[in-house]
Amino acid sequence: xxxxxxxxxxxxxxxxxxxxxxxxxxxxxxxxxxxxxxxxxxxxxxxxxxxxxxxxxxxxxxxxxxxxxxxxxxxxxxxxxxxxxxxxxxxxxxxxxxxxxxxxxxxxxxxxxxxxxxxxxxxxxxxxxxxxxxxxxxxxxxxxxxxxxxxxxxxxxxxxxxxxxxxxxxxxxxxxxxxxxxxxxxxxxxxxxxxxxxxxxxxxxxxxxxxxxxxxxxxxxxxxxxxxxxxxxxxxxxxxxxxxxxxx
Amino acid sequence: xxxxxxxxxxxxxxxxxxxxxxxxxxxxxxxxxxxxxxxxxxxxxxxxxxxxxxxxxxxxxxxxxxxxxxxxxxxxxxxxxxxxxxxxxxxxxxx
Numbered sequence: 604x605x606x607x608x609x610x611x612x613x614x615x616x617x618x619x620x621x622x623x624x625x626x627x628x629x630x631x632x633x634x635x636x637x638x639x640x641x642x643x644x645x646x647x648x649x650x651x652x653x654x655x656x657x658x659x660x661x662x663x664x665x666x667x668x669x670x671x672x673x674x675x676x677x678x679x680x681x682x683x684x685x686x687x688x689x690x691x692x693x694x695x696x697x698x699x700x701x702x703x704x705x706x707x708x709x710x711x712x713x714x715x716x717x718x719x720x721x722x723x724x725x726x727x728x729x730x731x732x733x734x735x736x737x738x739x740x741x742x743x744x745x746x747x748x749x750x751x752x753x754x755x756x757x758x759x760x761x762x763x764x765x766x767x768x769x770x771x772x773x774x775x776x777x778x779x780x781x782x783x784x785x786x787x788x789x790x791x792x793x794x795x796x797x798x799x800x801x802x803x804x805x806x807x808x809x810x811x812x813x814x815x816x817x818x819x820x821x822x823x824x825x826x827x828x829x830x831x832x833x834x835x836x837x838x839x840x841x842x843x844x845x846x847x848x849x850x851x
Numbered sequence: 852x853x854x855x856x857x858x859x860x861x862x863x864x865x866x867x868x869x870x871x872x873x874x875x876x877x878x879x880x881x882x883x884x885x886x887x888x889x890x891x892x893x894x895x896x897x898x899x900x901x902x903x904x905x906x907x908x909x910x911x912x913x914x915x916x917x918x919x920x921x922x923x924x925x926x927x928x929x930x931x932x933x934x935x936x937x938x939x940x941x942x943x944x945x946x
Contacts (some may be wrong), residue, residue, distance in 0.1 A: 652886050679931075710905065
């Protein structure tokens with residue numbers, strides 16, 4: 604089965620989540636190929652896991668003050684600050700039957716692709732179950748997965764650069780976790796590519812595309828008109844809605 | 852009517868929070884939040900609904916029996932916490 608690779612582009616938070624869902628629908632119907640997409644968030648945004656409470660996790664006043672968007676994902680896991688300049692995000696969207704049935708193994712497999720890319724950049728990384736990748740014991744990547752209606756979606760982040768002060772201003776979790784510690788202790792828990800290798804974001808993307816597509820038939824592509832139209836509809840119907848974002 | 856809440860970071864797992872509304876004798880609403888995974892995701896709504904109507908207090912064994920029942924009948928997979936973790940958390944605030 605031939606994969607479609609959509610190269611890195613920026614979208615806002617609502618569209619990023621809506622594109623994942625719209626592509627999933629088209630993959631399900633067979634209209635679109637299994638898809639790997641790489642993307643950024645503009646403006647910077649916070650996404651929360653589908654089981655989290657926005658009020659518990661996010662300082663909404665700080666988001667409004669700093670122009671940081673927020674959105675609820677359709678996947679579990681924790682709140683993430685997606686810095687416009689500091690992060691590469693990926694999604695893998697495919698029929699469930701071509702992916703591993705075992706959830707833990709499929710996390711390990713896709714995280715393995717990221718580890719492979721980092722390895723070529725001479726950054727030694729390890730998979731930390733359930734859904735993280737560590738470099739020298741510090742988190743550099745986190746992922747989340749859902750399987751609905753026969754469609755597999757895993758999306759995740761790779762920190763290219765890290766801006767702890769921005770992270771702290773919008774994530775309540777981060778602040779609570781370091782409330783009894785100096786700010787440097789949070790920095791001790793996370794790391795980024797630039798702390799280990801002087802490489803451009805384009806070079807990282809090149810290696811990610813190589814490792815994600817290794818051994819697969821693939822071609823670069825764009826979203827179809829149907830996907831984009833559906834994504835815009837999902838923004839209106841779901842991702843921009845208070846009922847969705849504040850549902851827990 | 853009163854609201855009670857608790858949270859637990861499961862060792863080697865995820866953070867689980869529960870918020871429960873009860874009238875001193877019966878549970879009216881349960882909201883479970885956290886950075887865990889539930890497959891399918893709608894399974895968490897089922898688990899929450901299954902706990903409505905529990906008596907106050909209820910033992911963790913009783914809560915676990917209810918949760919195990921719904922998890923089994925709806926083939927729900929929990930990742931990052933167990934039914935035992937959840938049951939202890941829920942029973943712990945229903946006292």
